[in-house]
Each structure stands twice: as C-alpha cells, then as structure tokens.
Amino acid sequence: MPPTPDCDLLVVGFGAAGAAASLTAARAGASVVVLEKQPADRHTPSTRMSGGLVMGVTDVPAATEYLDRCAGGMVPRDVSARWAERAGGLFDWLAARGLPMTAIGGAEHPELPGAEGIVVGQPGEARYRLDARGGAGTDLYAALTTAVAGTGVQLRWSSPAARLLRDDAGMVTGVRVGDDDGTVVRSRSGVVLACGGYEFDEALKLDHLRAAPVYFYGNPGNTGDGVRMAQALGADLWHMNQMVGRAIGSFPMPDGSRLNLIIGIDPPGYVITDGAGRRFADESQQARLLHGFYYELLGIDPATGGHPRVPCYWFFDDRRRAAGPLTFPHLGAGAVGLYTWSPDNRAEIERGWVHQGATVADAARAAGVADPEAAAATVAAYNAGCATGSDPLGRPAETLVPLDTPPYYCVPLYPGGSNTTGGPRRDARAQVLDVFGDVIPGLYAAGELGQASGLLYPADGSNLSEALCFGQIAAECALAG
Incomplete structure (x- = not known):
C-alpha cells in the first residue's frame, strides 16, 4: 500500500514563485507544505533583495507579441501568451493581498512590436523607478509572507530538498529532504520547484554562461538545486546560457x-x-x-x-x-x-x-x-x-x-x-518536460528556475512578474491534474 501523502501540494522554495503557488493552492482548499532550505532568520530570497518592481500587462495580445519578440525564439509563443494573460490581472492580484502598485514605467525595448501592452509597477507611493519610498522588494516579500501566514500553509525552514521521488507509474510524488536523515515529504498532486537558479554554483556557471567570471547579487542560496533534481528525472534544459x-x-x-x-x-x-x-x-x-x-x-x-x-x-x-x-x-x-x-x-x-x-x-x-x-x-x-x-x-x-x-x-x-534564467524546460501549464518533449507527470516549475524569458529582458520587474504568474499557474495545473 502506498505511503499516505503529507499534503495536497508540495512547493520547494519560498520566494515570489513559492509564495504565489502556495497561496493559490491554499485558496483552492488544498493542504500545502513549503520546503525552504534557508533558516527563517537568514532567509535571503531574491524577491526580498529586489527593487520590488513588477511587470504587468494592459493589452494581452500586444504583450504576447512583445514577450515573444523579446524571447528571441527561446520560449514557445504559447508560453509567452500564458504569461501575458496572467500578468493582465497581476496588479489586482497583488492589491488583493495588501500590496497596491504604482505605475512607474513601461517596456525596456519600446521599439519592439507590442511594447505598448507592458506596464511596470512598484509597491506603495513610489514616484520614480527604484524610489526607496516604494518599499522595494522588502515590502513585496512582507506582503506575500503575511498573506501566506493566514492560510494554513506549512512552511518548513532549514529543509533543503535533495531528491525528487516518483511512484511506479512515473508520477512525481514528493521530495527527500537533506542528504543524511532520509526525511521524506509526499504530495498527492505533485511538486512545484520554485527554488531559484544557479547563481552561486560555479561549475554550472562556467559550463553554461557566456563569460567568466560572472557574479550575482541575488540570493546566495540559489545553487542550482532545482536544475540537478530535475535533470535526475530526465528533464530537458532550456536557455541555460541566458541570465x-x-x-x-x-x-x-x-x-x-x-x-x-x-x-x-x-x-x-x-x-x-x-x-x-x-x-x-x-x-x-x-x-x-x-x-x-x-x-x-x-x-x-x-x-x-x-x-x-x-x-x-x-x-x-x-x-x-x-x-x-x-x-x-x-x-x-x-x-x-x-x-x-x-x-x-x-x-x-x-x-x-x-x-x-x-x-x-x-x-x-x-x-x-x-x-x-x-x-x-x-x-x-x-x-x-x-x-x-x-x-x-x-x-x-x-x-x-x-x-x-x-x-x-x-x-x-x-x-x-540578479539571476540566471535557465533551467528545466516547461510548457504553458508550468509542467516540466523531459528530453523527448514529454511531460514529467507531477513536476512543475516557476520563477528563476527555467523562467520564461529568453534573449532580451522585457521590462523592469519581469523576474517577479514571471514568478508570481507561473507560481499561480503551476499550482492550479497541479491541483487540476
């Protein structure tokens, strides 16, 4: 008889993507466990270190065209379309969680078709880009953590995910925590990897990025854990040379x-x-x-x-x-x-x-x-x-x-x-794909880990926008099966 699951959805990593996934699942009535490798008193997610800027969308068809052009062929158009669609309601989603946004800018490449469909917002009373009065990423992170705190989500600190688990049918069913004690956390609906990129893994950077040395000012805890766990299950990788x-x-x-x-x-x-x-x-x-x-x-x-x-x-x-x-x-x-x-x-x-x-x-x-x-x-x-x-x-x-x-x-x-963008390839439902293009059942990804951006960075706040949008999408699709 299979072991009893610990939760409906398991999320690995607690930043913008992990918070969005866990909030979405909890609102749907699911039980959620979040595993965060860092301790609570030394948690430095890139969200908290960011400027708090978030890219939104005012015109979904135009924004889809723009995101597709910025991707430079590295991201399928349907993935960009899914992002644009969800980003169209993102500012309202944030406002409902206690974080109203002030529009302070637009697309980084205004010469490209569809750029008029992009808007950039910043928390609070910001009057200009990166205005400290806007609260930066600290306010965004605080709002997300406050929202999560009232949902019943189990947030387990100092719990580094080490290996993904599969059942006999190939479905991802959980995670082994750490390398020594054999702790296992199991899920009914699968696992969302939201554990960041590989900014602080020197071997991965040397093999994949376009120069050396390359340094990052994002979360020091982003050491490529998700890349390796997904690879171990046969995941394909995309745009590993981008950042x-x-x-x-x-x-x-x-x-x-x-x-x-x-x-x-x-x-x-x-x-x-x-x-x-x-x-x-x-x-x-x-x-x-x-x-x-x-x-x-x-x-x-x-x-x-x-x-x-x-x-x-x-x-x-x-x-x-x-x-x-x-x-x-x-x-x-x-x-x-x-x-x-x-x-x-x-x-x-x-x-x-x-x-x-x-x-x-x-x-x-x-x-x-x-x-x-x-x-x-x-x-x-x-x-x-x-x-x-x-x-x-x-x-x-x-x-x-x-x-x-x-x-x-x-x-x-x-x-x-701020971050790398390569990682496991995923589709418009945030499902991770293997090297043959087939879905790895029960495995999803969101945020920096294989984020849906390619050649050109679309706008200030694209990182956070992608994480928040695909965090929601991953949770919805995992629960829908």
Whole structure:
C-alpha cells in the first residue's frame, strides 16, 4: 500500500514563485507544505533583495507579441501568451493581498512590436523607478509572507530538498529532504520547484554562461538545486546560457568570500573602459540600469582566449564620490543586512574596493588596468568630447559631464546581475518536460528556475512578474491534474 501523502501540494522554495503557488493552492482548499532550505532568520530570497518592481500587462495580445519578440525564439509563443494573460490581472492580484502598485514605467525595448501592452509597477507611493519610498522588494516579500501566514500553509525552514521521488507509474510524488536523515515529504498532486537558479554554483556557471567570471547579487542560496533534481528525472534544459545581466561590483571579504552588489554609476560623469583602458560602449545604458550593457562585456579575444572586458573599469571623480553611495542601500545585500555601504564611500575606499589616485592614471594603476596611461588618454578624450557636446560612442549629450574634480577613482566591474534564467524546460501549464518533449507527470516549475524569458529582458520587474504568474499557474495545473 502506498505511503499516505503529507499534503495536497508540495512547493520547494519560498520566494515570489513559492509564495504565489502556495497561496493559490491554499485558496483552492488544498493542504500545502513549503520546503525552504534557508533558516527563517537568514532567509535571503531574491524577491526580498529586489527593487520590488513588477511587470504587468494592459493589452494581452500586444504583450504576447512583445514577450515573444523579446524571447528571441527561446520560449514557445504559447508560453509567452500564458504569461501575458496572467500578468493582465497581476496588479489586482497583488492589491488583493495588501500590496497596491504604482505605475512607474513601461517596456525596456519600446521599439519592439507590442511594447505598448507592458506596464511596470512598484509597491506603495513610489514616484520614480527604484524610489526607496516604494518599499522595494522588502515590502513585496512582507506582503506575500503575511498573506501566506493566514492560510494554513506549512512552511518548513532549514529543509533543503535533495531528491525528487516518483511512484511506479512515473508520477512525481514528493521530495527527500537533506542528504543524511532520509526525511521524506509526499504530495498527492505533485511538486512545484520554485527554488531559484544557479547563481552561486560555479561549475554550472562556467559550463553554461557566456563569460567568466560572472557574479550575482541575488540570493546566495540559489545553487542550482532545482536544475540537478530535475535533470535526475530526465528533464530537458532550456536557455541555460541566458541570465538577467548588467555590470556589477564584486568585492573580496575578509573570510575569502565575495560580496556582490548592484552598482549605480549615475550621476554623470562616468567612463567605463576595457582592461587595456579603452572605452567600448555607451555607458549610459549601465547608468540607466538597462540590461543590454551586459552583452557588451562578453567579447572574447581569440588571440589570448580571454575576455578583455572582464572585468571592465569604471572611472569617476570626487564629484561623483561625494554624490552618494555607489550602490543602492535598499536593494540586494543592503536590503537583507548582508552589508551596509557607507554614505560617502569612504569605508569602501579604505577597504580597497574603490581605488583612488591623484590622477586617472594613478587610479587605473591601483585598480589593475593593463595600460594606465591609455586609460588617462581615454578619459582626456572623453572630457574633450564633453566640451563639444559630442561622443564617438553616441552617449546622449546630457550625460556628457567631464571627470575634472580630483582625486580620481576606479572600480572593476564584472558581468553579473540578479539571476540566471535557465533551467528545466516547461510548457504553458508550468509542467516540466523531459528530453523527448514529454511531460514529467507531477513536476512543475516557476520563477528563476527555467523562467520564461529568453534573449532580451522585457521590462523592469519581469523576474517577479514571471514568478508570481507561473507560481499561480503551476499550482492550479497541479491541483487540476
């Protein structure tokens, strides 16, 4: 006789996707168990570390076209259509759970067809993008956890999922927890994997991403658990080479670990060079926190087999240093208490993370630029362009502010971002598919783990939108069978 199930639905991971799945199932009257690998007092989900922005949809057909174009062929159109349909009601879904959204933007690629169907919202009284008064991801996470707390969902902390379980018919029926004690949790309707990507699994990153090293400022607990568990059951993988990218800071800590942070190079002036001290792209993309600048970092020099823009080097002067912290204290590591950046950047200069020099060449030399004099010449040429209002790389005139207030500073930046997007392939019902395209019965996925985005990041808040939408879809489809 088969063992008695512990619940109707089992969810692995408690972030936006896990919360959406468990809330949806509980509202349908199902019993739910959520397994979260991190302890409650050290839980750092990417949702909580995020800016709290959420992409919504105002026109489903237009948004479907837009999402399909952004996917670049990496995601079937019916999956994008399912996302667009669910995102059309997402702001109402959030408001019903105590989190009204303020519209603050639109599509990241307004030139693409269907972009007019996209809207971006932020929690609370935000007046502009990433406004700290909007509460960022901390408010979103708090609202979701409060909603879950009143449903009877069993949230089990410090419970890392290790293996998926199947019955004789091939149906996924539960999870083995941990590697040693043999604890098993079983489910009647299957398992939703909502346990994040592989941002902190070095082997998976080296094998699949397009450059190395690549660093992430999302949840340190995202170590590819879901990828491996799904693979063990024959799951196919998709767009493992994709991620949500930009240039970020990665700094050595005394214990040998690294602290990864989102970097804000605004306000002007700023110059970013390659390892030889030469500019290579319009830096205002990075200043606006757009995701396309990441692609500029991926070039390979076949003569050396290296990436000449990994790291790249950000130069600025004392005017920018005094303007405020180089990161966003209410996002990423700052949001969850992993590090508090100093308001004037002095502590980070003393730590050696921000390299200082009396001249641009001195700062470049301190940071490790291969040709410091070339870097100085590059900044001098940029300053000359500021005087004429022109830039050979097409920087908008309003961003052309010279670096002319010593001392000067240089910070190495790396390709990185909030999260990877690859993982087990899934269909429009959030069902995980095997290498032959067949459904693995009882196995679903949502959120960063194989999220339904491909070549281009559609809009601010796409990560959270996808997680919240497919978390709901996964739970509904699992319970429907």
